[in-house]
Amino acid sequence: MSTLTFEKAVEKLSAVVTQLESGNLPLEKSLKLYEEGIALSSFCEEELKKAELRIRELKPQQTEEVEQDAE
Numbered sequence: 001m002s003t004l005t006f007e008k009a010v011e012k013l014s015a016v017v018t019q020l021e022s023g024n025l026p027l028e029k030s031l032k033l034y035e036e037g038i039a040l041s042s043f044c045e046e047e048l049k050k051a052e053l054r055i056r057e058l059k060p061q062q063t064e065e066v067e068q069d070a071e
Helices: 006-022 027-070
Strands: none
Touching: 006 027
């Protein structure tokens, strides 16, 4: 999944959920889709955590820049 973008992962996850919610799949196919959904969900969660960390890292820098501009 290293070449997968967050947006594509969300799109794929949505498709997996739609398929699973249909209820028309054999058990084995449902299990495979469920596993794929868990992996996609974990990937998205990690990407969101990375983005949050970057925002937190940038926020103090932004505050410092605003304070310096005010002086």
